[in-house]
Amino acid sequence: MPMKVAVLGSGGGALAVAADMSRHGRATTLADFDDFMSNLEPVAANKGVTVTNDWHGPEIHPVTVAGSIPEALHNANLIVTVVPCFAHDRWVEAIAPHVTAEQTVLFLGEGSGAIVARRAIEQPTVIAEANTLPYLARPTGPGSVTAFRKLGGVLIATLPATPADTAHTTELIEDVWPYATATDTVWNTVLANYNAIDHVAAMIANAGTLQNRSGGMLLWGEGATPAVVNVIETVDNELLGLRRALNSKEPRRYQDFLVAQGFAPDLGPGATLFDTVRASKLVVSYAPTGDAGGLDTRYVTEDVPYALVLASSLGEATGVPTPVVDGLVDIASSMLGRDFRAEGRTLATLGLDGLDTTGLIGFARTGVFP
């Protein structure tokens, strides 16, 4: 009997994951909440997901669409949620009553979903998360997606960070994503977050143009000037400082990840981050369009409250300074007239209030809440 995989979500990332799981022989089922099910109707009609990428034209990979979320979870060996952070709570609430001790739940995208899930779903159910989606994926039409595989830099952590949970998770996915590698703890999947590092700095430092321009903006191709890249590098430094305080064994910088993921060539030891960004695939990437003239997009509304606010909260708890992360949070809040610190994810909202550095390191190892 083939391995059974439930993919939760219906955006470009979820479609890419479902197609690739199917391509690797899994019996794959997609599911979403009723309010998003219309996204999956074309998949149901085509009995599969259509994928194009840079080495082949459209291919349909067979994928089932479940009639309900519990139906998708039934007997699945692996449950992959590919949803924005602001949907974590809703998803965890929906799946917790149905998940069994034999299943593995994996969160893809911005980190910290595993912490939300661990609070609601008891061990021995294995809970894991990645720091990033294993693809660069964009929807291209009804039920179809364009997806490019990353080459590396996809980190997988389990909560608790036990060798058994990590080995089990890796075994379930290594043929699909051989470029996904185990990392020490969820603090790495939370903090080695390229979106938090490069999206927000680029959006804030180009806010005027993003709102002025009626056409698209090459967010990095135009926007990543030396000064803007300096801010990206400073955010990277601040998050690296947090990773070090939390005992991370992952030494790589944002620049290293651009190369590891296959986004940029390795320009050698003398290359600055600016050189690497300008030689990367980022330069042809357009800023997402949104409300509030281009600023009200997940590059701000997810990455600020769920990634940078959490990093700022970790900075407070560990005593690691995060002034530029803090500044981006407060300026983004001002720009959109929202209070991202109040809306966002913090140690308090995760149930980890009061933990210091030692407590946070211990939590990632044991998965036991204070």
Added chain:
Amino acid sequence: MPMKVAVLGSGGGALAVAADMSRHGRATTLADFDDFMSNLEPVAANKGVTVTNDWHGPEIHPVTVAGSIPEALHNANLIVTVVPCFAHDRWVEAIAPHVTAEQTVLFLGEGSGAIVARRAIEQPTVIAEANTLPYLARPTGPGSVTAFRKLGGVLIATLPATPADTAHTTELIEDVWPYATATDTVWNTVLANYNAIDHVAAMIANAGTLQNRSGGMLLWGEGATPAVVNVIETVDNELLGLRRALNSKEPRRYQDFLVAQGFAPDLGPGATLFDTVRASKLVVSYAPTGDAGGLDTRYVTEDVPYALVLASSLGEATGVPTPVVDGLVDIASSMLGRDFRAEGRTLATLGLDGLDTTGLIGFARTGVFP
């Protein structure tokens, strides 16, 4: 014998002040340090400053160029320094040995020069400062300047803030700048700082474009989008919070000052700050050009370390939160690879370290350092 005025500096602002003082019957002398004296050679050659403005063509107003700084100060009733903040210390050191008890020293431009001078020059010499230059002035050629008078919103404070010092200062200048009004203390001239409020937010939120563009950028005409204006408004709110904590009786907001200065029409009570900015003279104002592709200009390198860093320091001392001011300081530091907090002006560098709100209010009233 006509009133004698020494104007220190040789930029557009100094030339405008000298010309206007001359036009109002003062015997006016310009002086600068040797390393800037070449700026004044055309004034010496023409025996005056050439001014154009929006109601007449070029006019030459007679102004003398002094052979040395002490010569300019000699017998001057009023000494006006029109220099960037980063030159305050150098100027105070140069003039302190020569200033007499009968003279009045007035600092124009970004505030806090009076505090620097008060430390070195004993009472009863009167020391005063404004929150802004009384003109919008730009050099237009050798020894010539274009200058538009503001209509109001120019605040003058003395240190100490005594009725006698304030009355004396007002008397010396009221025929030249009838639109300059006495304000309660130097905390108002420090904090009612439009440059700090609108320059930095606009520069940071348009950093990508400023560095990318080979031609000029309409800093507000293009750059002041709704999100960017929100940041300007938040900086204004934070500085207003500081002014209130320091007992200011000046209730006006940045929007009110745009109208009071004659920069924008009064659009009535329903007008948003965005409406007012977009109806103002700011929309035709180009960003200054500088090194580092347009960012290394006084709009960042003066306004951040001398205005926002000082505001941040006042926030710490008074317990008033200044998160967006702080964020702009740290992001600007990151962008230019400098540590503006370390370079800049703080209560510590002013000799006011350790004062709390009550102490700061008392200092402005007495001029006595702790």
